[in-house]
Amino acid sequence: MDSHTLSLFVRSIFVDNMIFAFFLGMCSYLAVSKNVKTAIGLGIAVTFVLVVTLPVNYLLQIYVLDPLGIGYLSFILFIAVIAAITQLVEMVVERFSPSLYASLGIFLPLIAVNCAIMGASLFMQQRIGLGDSDPKAITGIADAISYALGSGIGWMLSIVGLAAIREKMAYSNVPAPLRGLGITFITVGLMAMAFMCFSGLKI
Amino acid sequence: MSQLFSKKDKEALFTPIGKNNPVTVQVLGICSALAVTSKLEPAIVMGLSVTIITAFSNLVISFIRKTIPNRIRIIVQLVVVAALVTVVSEVLKAFAYDVSVQLSVYVGLIITNCILMGRLEAYAMSNGPWPSFLDGIGNGLGYAKILIIVAFFRELLGSGTLLGFKVVPDSFYAAGYANNGLMLMPPMALIILACLIWYQRAKHKDLQEK
Numbered sequence: 145m146d147s148h149t150l151s152l153f154v155r156s157i158f159v160d161n162m163i164f165a166f167f168l169g170m171c172s173y174l175a176v177s178k179n180v181k182t183a184i185g186l187g188i189a190v191t192f193v194l195v196v197t198l199p200v201n202y203l204l205q206i207y208v209l210d211p212l213g214i215g216y217l218s219f220i221l222f223i224a225v226i227a228a229i230t231q232l233v234e235m236v237v238e239r240f241s242p243s244l245y246a247s248l249g250i251f252l253p254l255i256a257v258n259c260a261i262m263g264a265s266l267f268m269q270q271r272i273g274l275g276d277s278d279p280k281a282i283t284g285i286a287d288a289i290s291y292a293l294g295s296g297i298g299w300m301l302s303i304v305g306l307a308a309i310r311e312k313m314a315y316s317n318v319p320a321p322l323r324g325l326g327i328t329f330i331t332v333g334l335m336a337m338a339f340m341c342f343s344g345l346k347i
Numbered sequence: 348m349s350q351l352f353s354k355k356d357k358e359a360l361f362t363p364i365g366k367n368n369p370v371t372v373q374v375l376g377i378c379s380a381l382a383v384t385s386k387l388e389p390a391i392v393m394g395l396s397v398t399i400i401t402a403f404s405n406l407v408i409s410f411i412r413k414t415i416p417n418r419i420r421i422i423v424q425l426v427v428v429a430a431l432v433t434v435v436s437e438v439l440k441a442f443a444y445d446v447s448v449q450l451s452v453y454v455g456l457i458i459t460n461c462i463l464m465g466r467l468e469a470y471a472m473s474n475g476p477w478p479s480f481l482d483g484i485g486n487g488l489g490y491a492k493i494l495i496i497v498a499f500f501r502e503l504l505g506s507g508t509l510l511g512f513k514v515v516p517d518s519f520y521a522a523g524y525a526n527n528g529l530m531l532m533p534p535m536a537l538i539i540l541a542c543l544i545w546y547q548r549a550k551h552k553d554l555q556e557k
Binding site for chain 2: 164165167168169170171174175216217218219223224253256257258259261262263266267270319320321322323324325326327329330332333334336337340
């Protein structure tokens with residue numbers, strides 16, 4: 145593993161964090177972050193789907209879409225791959241770990257419409273065109289996997305962090321109109337500000 | 348007019364713009380609502396694109412709702428939405444290239460915008476084409492409204508302009524006023540949205556959570 149691949153991994157966790165820098169995957173992020181245990185389960189599922197779909201989409205982009213010149217079909221192709229793989233993951237989890245399947249419930253199939261997954265594929269598509277010297281460039285399958293893993297871990301980190309804060313916040317006295325959604329947004333805003341200090345990081 | 352808009356149609360069109368707003372009440376489509384709002388122009392374009400796509404995907408799905416097998420409905424919905432998004436994205440690239448560059452991946456991410464899937468599942472699968480179409484327009488406009496409000500404050504306070512035109516007079520800067528660069532950063536979008544929710548819930552007490 146060369147240093148570029150490693151730096152891509154670290155950058156995608158801290159600097160280009162899916163939640164705090166791009167707001168991707170917000171819907172399930174807000175809905176499932178009430179309890180740390182479920183948050184960890186969803187984080188692992190999202191990371192897994194990312195690590196499987198991103199390299200597949202990368203190969204499709206390089207060997208199918210680009211040579212045939214049908215780049216405009218990428219949205220349909222990517223979403224089909226994501227939906228199919230999510231379905232597969234759902235079946236595998238149901239077969240081998242029924243308890244995790246029960247605790248994730250409706251959110252497992254909803255990973256298909258999680259913006260973080262589609263967003264990572266679209267960012268990957270943009271980053272293929274960047275020059276080799278750019279720290280964000282994705283130049284090979286190893287880069288694609290490391291970007292997927294980093295984004296997934298970054299997403300998981302932020303959802304587990306928010307869930308932990310929300311568990312504590314249940315005991316505090318929040319003004320009535322801000323209760324629930326409002327205070328959660330402010331908390332995420334403050335967490336995003338904290339994460340902004342990573343943006344100067346040179347890796 | 349009375350035949351064109353029945354009472355139920357009016358409800359489908361207007362409640363999402365006001366009281367049952369998709370962003371602040373149903374918590375759908377937050378991702379792009381926050382990411383494209385550092386300037387007013389992309390926010391308006393994004394709001395219009397989502398309105399068009401929601402309306403037409405609701406219409407299409409509502410037409411074929413009785414023939415879609417229940418098990419694969421998510422995939423059918425995604426394909427319809429993805430096709431419409433592809434069309435809108437190509438149109439934007441052709442006629443508004445600068446804006447489409449600013450919106451970057453967020454045009455493609457309309458596919459996974461929860462408003463679309465949410466409305467398709469909750470409304471279009473069980474209602475006729477015309478009310479579904481209006482419901483799509485209503486929800487799209489409700490979404491656009493929040494985007495425009497957030498973008499208005501972020502552009503005004505962050506860069507002192509509106510739609511690219513300077514609105515803060517030079518005398519303000521001479522007197523020591525400075526643009527707040529933090530407004531253009533991602534965290535402030537979350538906090539402005541929180542303030543909007545705060546305002547709306549203070550006004551409508553029944554929306555407050557326990």
